[in-house]
Amino acid sequence: MVTNAPPFPDTADAPARCYALIPCAGSGSRAGTAQPKQYQRVAGARLIDHTVNALLGVPALAGVGVVVAPDDVAYTSPDARVRVWHVGGATRAHSVFNGLLALQGAGARPQDWVLVHDAARCLLRPAEVEALIDSCIEDPVGGLLAVPVPDTLKKADAGGRAHQTVDRADVWQAQTPQMFRVSTLWSALEAQSAEGFAGITDEASAVERTGLTPRLVRGSVQNFKVTYPEDFALAEAVLQSRRPSTQREDTE
Ligand code: CTP
Numbered sequence: 315m316v317t318n319a320p321p322f323p324d325t326a327d328a329p330a331r332c333y334a335l336i337p338c339a340g341s342g343s344r345a346g347t348a349q350p351k352q353y354q355r356v357a358g359a360r361l362i363d364h365t366v367n368a369l370l371g372v373p374a375l376a377g378v379g380v381v382v383a384p385d386d387v388a389y390t391s392p393d394a395r396v397r398v399w400h401v402g403g404a405t406r407a408h409s410v411f412n413g414l415l416a417l418q419g420a421g422a423r424p425q426d427w428v429l430v431h432d433a434a435r436c437l438l439r440p441a442e443v444e445a446l447i448d449s450c451i452e453d454p455v456g457g458l459l460a461v462p463v464p465d466t467l468k469k470a471d472a473g474g475r476a477h478q479t480v481d482r483a484d485v486w487q488a489q490t491p492q493m494f495r496v497s498t499l500w501s502a503l504e505a506q507s508a509e510g511f512a513g514i515t516d517e518a519s520a521v522e523r524t525g526l527t528p529r530l531v532r533g534s535v536q537n538f539k540v541t542y543p544e545d546f547a548l549a550e551a552v553l554q555s556r557r558p559s560t561q562r563e564d565t566e
């Protein structure tokens with residue numbers, strides 16, 4: 315069900331606009347929390363609230379769509395630039411695909427840009443989003459924030475022993491946001507829908523399968539995805555470290 319929220323403002327003759335789309339319909343099974351991890355509180359707010367606030371700090375974004383599970387009533391926003399769509403699917407890719415349909419229903423056009431960003435990446439900063447937009451807005455394909463892998467990489471055998479070292483010279487760790495034209499991402503995902511989006515773990519992986527090569531835009535290691543139980547304390551520490559010392563809180 316898509317909520318009956320009004321569409322984004324119609325500026326049909328405007329040049330390409332940018333929208334953010336946040337998949338927020340996962341269960342957070344690796345995080346070990348009682349409720350989905352996006353609703354855990356760190357540094358005084360829920361992960362999803364930190365994430366949406368970072369995106370609302372980007373004036374170039376015309377709107378922010380949040381994709382939650384069909385039965386999820388935990389997220390609402392009073393902000394006029396935010397829409398909540400209850401169309402989450404079984405996988406992240408399915409949630410993004412459904413959200414992209416809702417975004418188009420809300421007025422996004424094929425030539426507009428969509429920046430897909432994980433709800434669980436609550437350390438994102440507006441400057442990183444702006445750097446991505448600046449790097450991709452003239453790009454024929456689009457791109458994503460990523461960081462070069464700093465560690466030596468090992469391949470494990472069935473017994474959990476290292477049997478090969480992988481050349482990391484050209485290996486990057488993909489983050490989000492990932493920024494593509496609505497038409498590019500829609501057709502890339504649509505082509506994978508019959509296969510149940512198998513192997514599609516981010517937007518770039520779907521776009522790559524069409525033969526296009528997304529631009530890698532260097533981001534920050536602080537923009538990690540809260541995934542495991544220990545990540546909450548790390549997120550808390552990073553968020554607290556960004557505050558003026560007078561506003562720092564005790565860990566909740
Ligand atoms: N997500 C989603 N719909 C799904 C699965 C994931 O919208 N069916 C969202 C999550 O809410 C999260 C983002 O995609 O913001 C990245 O996914 P991930 O970190 O894997 O979150 P979960 O799938 O919730 O966690 P886990 O894989 O540990 O269960």
Ligand code: MG
Pocket residue numbers: 340406
């Ligand atoms: Mg997952």
